[in-house]
Amino acid sequence: MSPSRFLGLPLALTLLAGGCVHKGDIDVENGVGITAVRSACPRVEVAAGTGDITLFDPPAAQTADAIDVVAVITNVRGACNDAADPIASTVSFDVDARRRDAGPARDLTLPFFLTVVQGGNAVVAKRVGHVALHFDAGQLRAHAAGSAGATVSRAAATLPDDVRRRLTEKRKAGQEDAAIDPLTRPEVRSAVLRATFEALVGFQLTQDQLKYNATR
Structure with missing residues (x-):
C-alpha cells in the first residue's frame, strides 16, 4: 500500500498516453531503461490490518474457543474512468465468512469502509457501508459481494507539466544525467x-x- 513501491521504479515514468507502452517494457529507442505506466486512477488495495474481522461469543471474550465468526475481504478490484473529471472509481470486493457452529440459518451484517488517501497518508474522503452475509441452515460458510464508489479530482491526480517533462525526457548513454533517476530529486518525488x-x-x-488484529 505504500507509495514507496511506486516511487522506487527505476529510471523512467512513461505517462499513460497510448496503448503501446506497458509496465516493465524496456525502452531501448529512448535509452531510458525500464518504463512504468502511470494512470490518474487511484490504486485499489485493502487497508493494512483491516482485511479481516473476528466476532466473539460472548463479545467480551477474545480466546480461540470464543470465536464466533471470522470474515475476510478478498478479490478486491477497481473500475475507473480516468477520462472524466472528477475521476470516478468503483471498488468491488468479496467477503468470505466462516462461523463456529453449523446451526440454524443466520443473517449477519458487517460494516466496511472505503477511504481515499493522497500521498500515502492524507485521508481526503471516507465512506462507510455494510455488506450482508447469509448462512444457510447447517452451513459453516457464507459469501457476499460488496462495492463502493469514490471520486478524485483530475487536477490533483495530474502531474505538473514541468515534472512530466523531467520524467519523460530522453536520456542517452554518456550524457551527464543519463544515470540519474528523476525520482531521486526531492521536488520530482514530492510532486x-x-x-x-x-x-x-x-x-x-x-x-x-x-487491537486483536494487530496482536494475535
Whole structure:
C-alpha cells in the first residue's frame, strides 16, 4: 500500500498516453531503461490490518474457543474512468465468512469502509457501508459481494507539466544525467507523491478489533 513501491521504479515514468507502452517494457529507442505506466486512477488495495474481522461469543471474550465468526475481504478490484473529471472509481470486493457452529440459518451484517488517501497518508474522503452475509441452515460458510464508489479530482491526480517533462525526457548513454533517476530529486518525488491516490477498503473495526488484529 505504500507509495514507496511506486516511487522506487527505476529510471523512467512513461505517462499513460497510448496503448503501446506497458509496465516493465524496456525502452531501448529512448535509452531510458525500464518504463512504468502511470494512470490518474487511484490504486485499489485493502487497508493494512483491516482485511479481516473476528466476532466473539460472548463479545467480551477474545480466546480461540470464543470465536464466533471470522470474515475476510478478498478479490478486491477497481473500475475507473480516468477520462472524466472528477475521476470516478468503483471498488468491488468479496467477503468470505466462516462461523463456529453449523446451526440454524443466520443473517449477519458487517460494516466496511472505503477511504481515499493522497500521498500515502492524507485521508481526503471516507465512506462507510455494510455488506450482508447469509448462512444457510447447517452451513459453516457464507459469501457476499460488496462495492463502493469514490471520486478524485483530475487536477490533483495530474502531474505538473514541468515534472512530466523531467520524467519523460530522453536520456542517452554518456550524457551527464543519463544515470540519474528523476525520482531521486526531492521536488520530482514530492510532486509524484502528491498526485498519487489510493482507494483503500477494509472492515470498519472497533478499537478492540483493531487491537486483536494487530496482536494475535
